[in-house]
Amino acid sequence: MTTQNAQATSITLRKPDDFHIHFRDGQLLDLTVNHAAERFGRVGVMPNLIPPVITYAEGLEYRSRILNALRDGNTLDPLMIMFLQKTTSVECIKSAAQSPEFLGIKYYPSGVTTNSSSGVSNLKDVYTILEAMEKNGLPLLIHGESPAKNVDVFDREARFLEDQIEPVLKDFPGLKVVMEHISTSQAVDFVNAYEDRIGATITAHHLMYNRNDMLGDGIKPHMYCKPILKRATHQDALRKAATSGKACFFLGTDSAPHGKGQKECSSGCAGCYTSHAAIELYAEVFEQENALDKLEQFASLNGAAFYGIKPNEETITLVKESWTPEAQFTAGDVNIVPLRAGEEILWKIK
Numbered sequence: 001m002t003t004q005n006a007q008a009t010s011i012t013l014r015k016p017d018d019f020h021i022h023f024r025d026g027q028l029l030d031l032t033v034n035h036a037a038e039r040f041g042r043v044g045v046m047p048n049l050i051p052p053v054i055t056y057a058e059g060l061e062y063r064s065r066i067l068n069a070l071r072d073g074n075t076l077d078p079l080m081i082m083f084l085q086k087t088t089s090v091e092c093i094k095s096a097a098q099s100p101e102f103l104g105i106k107y108y109p110s111g112v113t114t115n116s117s118s119g120v121s122n123l124k125d126v127y128t129i130l131e132a133m134e135k136n137g138l139p140l141l142i143h144g145e146s147p148a149k150n151v152d153v154f155d156r157e158a159r160f161l162e163d164q165i166e167p168v169l170k171d172f173p174g175l176k177v178v179m180e181h182i183s184t185s186q187a188v189d190f191v192n193a194y195e196d197r198i199g200a201t202i203t204a205h206h207l208m209y210n211r212n213d214m215l216g217d218g219i220k221p222h223m224y225c226k227p228i229l230k231r232a233t234h235q236d237a238l239r240k241a242a243t244s245g246k247a248c249f250f251l252g253t254d255s256a257p258h259g260k261g262q263k264e265c266s267s268g269c270a271g272c273y274t275s276h277a278a279i280e281l282y283a284e285v286f287e288q289e290n291a292l293d294k295l296e297q298f299a300s301l302n303g304a305a306f307y308g309i310k311p312n313e314e315t316i317t318l319v320k321e322s323w324t325p326e327a328q329f330t331a332g333d334v335n336i337v338p339l340r341a342g343e344e345i346l347w348k349i350k
């Protein structure tokens with residue numbers, strides 16, 4: 001349900017879902033979980049904790065900790081994701097496939113990003129696991145970057161697409177695949193070419209920014225993420241894809257908190273925190289693209305359809321009213337600088 005006119009001042013849509021989020025654990029959950037719950041009905045919870053969430057049982061335990069962190073009045077349905085290992089068992093795959101609390105299994109090429117050293121390096125090494133996933137209908141969620149250290153950081157996604165993914169799609173025609181946080185025009189073209197069987201999430205930060213924003217006028221560590229922001233032509237391709245209304249593209253924020261000290265230092269961590277304003281930031285982008293009428297499709301319908309779940313019944317209303325998020329949030333003894341800290345945001349949740 002969407003209301004819109006040429007200069008919309010209000011838009012109502014079914015409650016959106018965020019199919020890619022990092023909550024972390026412990027003292028961070030109060031902040032991260034409630035920011036998400038204020039905006040989203042369901043979230044796909046990434047498993048790159050220390051130690052990672054590998055088994056079905058660990059997924060359920062983590063889910064309980066997340067639900068315990070919900071403040072009174074907030075609701076959220078966390079959909080759990082297991083971290084693909086060479087040892088991932090068929091039993092865990094079967095249990096997760098039958099459980100509405102689980103979304104899929106995440107493939108992080110070993111060492112490619114935050115807390116991913118325990119992953120596998122090549123999908124060729126886990127064909128029996130992929131076979132079980134295909135058979136049981138459990139989706140494979142992919143961090144699509146080449147882990148090889150000699151591949152240029154800006155080429156890692158394109159190289160991954162060339163090297164690793166096509167053989168898997170051919171060998172497992174029934175496997176559901178999501179390319180997470182796509183960041184290049186090559187990935188957009190790739191997903192379009194396989195649109196009947198693969199999906200892709202797109203973050204707010206990859207839609208809002210390109211590498212000039214991050215590096216062109218002073219280094220902005222809070223814009224540093226993986227996959228790294230690319231040149232403006234890629235940003236344009238992503239904006240076109242997200243606002244196209246095509247079913248294969250859907251919302252996944254990849255909101256990923258790191259302590260201020262871990263971002264503003266000599267070897268800063270990758271990750272942008274956007275949970276505090278996620279749907280509002282997407283609304284800004286869609287408005288700039290004259291596509292507010294496509295926001296509900298992208299944020300509330302496409303992802304649910306891909307995963308075979310019903311859209312949320314509830315609605316949210318966004319109003320064109322500016323507000324300024326905090327310069328930083330405090331979670332226990334960690335300070336987190338969100339994206340757009342202290343800068344005006346044009347849409348607000350009513």
Ligand code: DOR
Pocket residue numbers: 022048113114143224225226227254256257270271272
């Ligand atoms: O920027 C990122 N941060 N990309 C990822 O893939 C992981 C995430 C994190 O967990 O910090």
Ligand code: ZN
Pocket residue numbers: 020021022046254256
């Ligand atoms: Zn992520």
